[in-house]
Amino acid sequence: MLEEVRNAAASDECIQQLHPAAYPAGRTQSPLTPFVVENLRAVRARADDLQDDVFAKVGASSTVSTSFVHCFAGDDVDLDGRELEGTVSFFAEGDAGGTSPYTRESLAATVGWHAGRALDGDPSPLEQEVEAIRPGWAVVMYGTNDINIVTLEDYAENMLDLTDALLDRGVVPLLTTIMPRGDDPDADAEVPDFNMALRAIAEARQVPLIDYHRELVDLPDQGLSADGIHPSVLRDPGARACVLNPEGLAYGYNVRNLVTLEALDRVRRAVVEGEGAPDPAGPALEGDGSPTAPWVIDRLPFAHVANTLFSDHRELDLYDGCMADQDESGPEYLYRLELERATSLRIFVFDRGDVDIDLHVLDAPTEAGCVQRAHRQLDADLGVGTWYLALDTFVGSREQAGEYVLAIMER
Known part of the structure; x- marks a missing residue:
């Protein structure tokens, strides 16, 4: 009888915890609470033809660059003691159209693109990439070019459409905030608005948000290269973007590789391996939106x-x-x-x-x-x-x- 009471109490506690998570500022990885993890599992359950060990790369030049995650397929990787080897190996073994997802040249990532370009056409580049490699996940970063091309409202609509298209197909998007704009003060002034829109979309859909911008602002030159628009990378003498020790983490691409790998590690453990939610549920939103209880x-x-x-x-x-x-x-x-x-x-x-x-x-x-x-x-x-x-x-x-x-x- 006591065991039944305990089980009932545990079940009630679980039910109480299953409410949408708030995505607060001040952390690089958005919370993976019990609700978020169950949401991501439900998304992945929509399509049994997708691969847990493959992710798509969706974005513009900073995603196309060989300094973004390519090095995880090689030997020049320094995790500086972090327990991420299992995740590096897990995705290295994935088949993304005949290569690993790290080195795959994505049909949904092209220099100069804004988010709407990934959705253009029938089938769209996003659809083509998903069908070509059948990924369970998609690492997404748009916004840097969008600032100069579309309005904030158009950006938000495009990112909602892109996020929903992935979710409908059973792919979990990992949305990434954009970098500062060291090349253009006017564009840089708009970065917080675009990143706020992205944060709101991630929270609305309860999918992972990687706050890359947060990690860059205190770095030398904000983690940007000499052009002020693309990330910098550790060179010794060639690019060493997967050196994730203190020396490497003074550079933008090295930081992006770390925070992306950490995000993939979190979803792999929680969703694929079934280790459970790494973050506790916070308080539920109070009220019901009515005049008496806003x-x-x-x-x-x-x-x-x-x-x-x-x-x-x-x-x-x-x-x-x-x-x-x-x-x-x-x-x-x-x-x-x-x-x-x-x-x-x-x-x-x-x-x-x-x-x-x-x-x-x-x-x-x-x-x-x-x-x-x-x-x-x-x-x-x-x-x-x-x-x-x-x-x-x-x-x-x-x-x-x-x-x-x-x-x-x-x-």
């Missing part, structure tokens, strides 16, 4: 995904506090933010297709409480106290309800 913004940066098609709340229609005349009579969700200090925020909402979800900052959960609104992005300087966000569905010729991804960061 979701609580409990950290910054903050991200959340929801779908107004499933909202029963239609209390807010015309935000006259903002002198707004837009018809927001569609369903909405509310969030609450408690500030103990004056804070400058940048708030984004990303949606796709015909979906149109608008942002409203409120000092009370009423139409008259609106102090600021925007279609997709706004900057708000908020004082100490309680604030609300309303994510509301615009109504034109019809209600344009649907999925959105909310992202909030300090600026």
Whole structure:
């Protein structure tokens, strides 16, 4: 009887832990909690023709470069005592179209590309690469070129489409934040916004995020080569990108190889080998998005995904506090933010297709409480106290309800 009680308690605890993970700043590898691990296992279960020991490389020039992971297929590897040999060998034995995934020349990685290029065509380069090598995983990094080519909204839409395409096929994407832009101050100023969009997408889909940018900012020249846009690499005299000791980790490619290998090691152990989640479940998000129990913004940066098609709340229609005349009579969700200090925020909402979800900052959960609104992005300087966000569905010729991804960061 005591054993049954213990088993029941353990089962209840497991159920309580299975809620989406928050992806906080301050760590390079996003949490692999019990919920995330179960999510990744479910993705991999969608396709039994994919290979656990193969990953695809998806990106632009910093992914095409032979300094990115190629060296793990050779002998010049110094792990500096880290217990990663098993993962190096595991993927070295994978068959990626007749070669190892480390040295594979990916059809979904080309110099100069932005994320949308991987999705162009029928079949797209992404689809061609997946069918050619049948990977269980995909290491993805776009954004450096996107800053100069597309808007932030287009980037977010492309990355959502790319992520969803991989997930639908049973491939787990490992999304990687982009590097600083040492070549262009204006472009560099946009890097935090693009990385915040990527963080929000990773959290929305509960897939791994590798915060490469975090590891670079304190390195000499931010881990960038002389051109200010590509990573640097240890040379002695040739490239030694898999030397992962303190000397090597002063260089950008060496760091990317380490954090990528660590991410692959974490998913291999948790998902393939069944070792379980390496990270504990944090607290669940409080609230339900209603006017009486708004979701609580409990950290910054903050991200959340929801779908107004499933909202029963239609209390807010015309935000006259903002002198707004837009018809927001569609369903909405509310969030609450408690500030103990004056804070400058940048708030984004990303949606796709015909979906149109608008942002409203409120000092009370009423139409008259609106102090600021925007279609997709706004900057708000908020004082100490309680604030609300309303994510509301615009109504034109019809209600344009649907999925959105909310992202909030300090600026």
